[in-house]
Structures are given as C-alpha cells and as structure tokens.
Ligand code: SAM
C-alpha cells in the first residue's frame with residue numbers, strides 16, 4: 001500500500017473528470033513528471049493491481065477492444081554504419097545480411113497497397129541509415145506522398161534528422177517519425193557507441209519542432225535492470241509532451257549480433273513494462289512491437305490487457321519475422337479485438 005501511495009498519479013476520479021473525449025486524444029498529451037523511483041513503484045505492485053490500474057487508465061482514454069495496425073517495410077536494408085548491439089543490420093556485426101540500395105518507389109507503393117488491403121491503417125518505412133543523405137530526401141519524401149495518396153497514415157524511421165530534413169518530411173505529409181531512446185541513459189552506452197543519447201534527444205526535438213507526431217520507445221531484454229527499464233519509461237514519459245506512439249520491443253536476439261544468446265526476460269516483466277508505459281503515458285498508443293513472434297498468444301493477450309493498443313501487422317518486421325497475418329486475425333477473433341485507430 002505504501003508503494004501505491006508513493007505514485008504521483010492524480011486520483012483516477014480527478015483524471016476522469018478532466019479527461020479528453022476519445023475524439024480529442026491525438027492532441028499533444030500533457031505531462032506529469034515521473035521519477036524513476038515512482039515508475040519502479042509501479043513495477044513493484046502486485047501483478048493484478050498493476051494490470052487493474054493499467055486497464056483503468058487505458059479504458060479512460062481508449063476503447064480497450066480496439067488495436068491499431070501498422071505495417072513495416074525495410075526500404076533500405078543492411079550495411080548500417082551504426083553499431084547498435086541488438087541490430088542485425090549493423091555493418092559492425094557478422095549477421096550475414098547483405099546491404100541493399102534504397103528500394104524503388106514502385107515497390108514501396110505496391111507493399112503499402114498490400115498492407116492496406118490486409119487491413120493496416122499505418123505504413124512505416126525504415127532505413128538502415130545513421131541519417132538520411134541529402135541526395136535521398138527527394139526519394140523518401142516522394143514515398144511519403146505516394147503512401148499518403150493511398151489513404152494510409154505514414155511513418156518513417158531513417159535515423160538522425162536535421163531540422164530541415166524534418167521540415168521536408170513534414171511538408172511531404174509525414175504523420176509520424178520513429179526514433180527510439182532504446183534504453184535507460186545508464187545502460188545505453190553498453191549497447192551503442194556510435195551515437196549518443198543526446199543525439200537521439202536532438203532528433204526527437206527536431207521532429208517535434210517540425211510538427212510531426214513522435215513515435216519513440218525502446219527495447220527490453222538488453223541485459224538492463226528493472227531500475228533501468230523504469231528509467232527508460234521515465235525518460236519517455238518526461239518528454240514534453242510525451243510521444244504520441246511508444247513502441248515497446250522485446251529483444252529479438254539475432255545470431256551474429258553481440259546480443260546473440262541473451263536470455264529472454266521474464267514474460268511477466270515484459271507485461272509489467274507495457275502496463276507501466278500505459279499508466280505513465282495515458283493517451284499514447286502503446287505498441288507491442290518486436291518479439292511478438294517469440295510470444296505465445298496468452299502472453300500477447302496479457303499485453304493487450306495491460307494496455308497495449310497497437311501492433312506491427314504483417315509477416316515481417318524489418319528483417320526478422322512477425323506473426324503471420326492469418327494468425328493475428330485468428331487471435332483478434334478469439335479475443336474479440338477489432339482493428340482500428
Ligand atoms: N536506423 C534507424 C534507427 O535506428 O533510428 C531506424 C531503424 S531501427 C531498426 C528501429 C528500432 O528497431 C531500433 O531503435 C530498435 O529499438 C528496434 N530494433 C532493432 N533491432 C531490434 C531487435 N533485434 N530486437 C528488438 N528491437 C529491435
């Protein structure tokens with residue numbers, strides 16, 4: 001009980017009184033400052049109490065039976081100059097992944113149309129770049145325009161962005177930019193050495209200043225402690241405003257990366273992370289992201305019960321596999337979930 005009392009969340013009653021209607025939930029979320037200790041306090045709650053609280057917050061802002069579907073496409077694969085320890089696309093690791101050139105726009109639009117036909121509402125294009133080169137900007141902005149013209153929301157993740165690159169993407173109509181903090185600042189340096197935490201925060205500021213919705217989350221299972229998981233969530237929740245979309249990735253330990261053989265985290269700890277993300281960022285879309293292929297359906301259902309309301313949908317993530325579309329359809333039917341925004 002003392003743990004619950006220490007959590008700096010306004011009472012649910014007062015939150016309900018001031019909560020925005022569902023239709024207004026894309027407005028920039030307002031912030032409540034979260035200490036790492038307070039987020040750790042959430043993790044330490046009895047599992048059922050934590051899930052109950054997460055569900056209350058979730059239902060206050062969303063239809064708890066609706067899950068948003070985003071489909072990923074790797075538009076430029078492999079050969080990346082960065083050394084992110086988890087990533088199969090880094091040129092620093094020997095994963096046997098060949099580097100490819102930027103995909104032609106015709107192939108991107110065909111994949112986007114297929115994603116739409118399967119029921120996705122957002123199409124996310126990822127490139128294995130440290131940052132886009134100026135010469136690539138025309139091609140990627142054309143992709144944004146083309147995908148939008150198909151009636152899909154657009155998201156890109158291209159690495160670090162300068163202010164003028166963010167503005168060019170905004171002018172092309174980009175809805176979301178994904179750029180993750182990945183881990184707690186104290187753990188980050190053990191995973192990535194080629195760009196700093198501050199570099200990531202600078203890109204997030206540039207995206208925010210350009211008026212693009214921010215998609216920013218991280219990975220669990222990188223050998224971090226619970227306090228560091230709480231630290232990552234506190235970093236995200238204290239962004240002002242916090243991201244509109246928060247992907248929570250469970251490490252896919254790819255052979256050939258330094259993370260190969262890393263023991264998976266306790267599945268309930270993963271669910272706790274989803275619940276703590278939901279409570280600390282009530283109006284964000286919490287995306288159950290990488291690692292779903294390695295989870296059974298009961299665990300995924302627990303993640304939805306803990307407040308996850310978005311998934312990557314389609315047989316592939318960027319380079320690794322994701323549950324088959326038919327399998328996800330079956331899961332949604334069994335759980336009475338519907339696809340929506
Ligand atoms: N190159 C861009 C960048 O890093 O900003 C965009 C693509 S990168 C693959 C996007 C995110 O995918 C990473 O920040 C990381 O959170 C996640 N990711 C990459 N490899 C992963 C893995 N093996 N397991 C889980 N998440 C992973």
Ligand code: DTB
Nearest residue numbers: 126157247289290317318319320
């Ligand atoms: C995010 O946070 N997860 C997605 C998306 N943003 C770009 C990527 C997951 C990649 C998993 C490893 C792979 O498939 O290469």
Ligand code: SF4
Nearest residue numbers: 080082084087090128
């Ligand atoms: Fe490159 Fe992104 Fe992979 Fe890091 S996560 S190695 S920046 S593709």
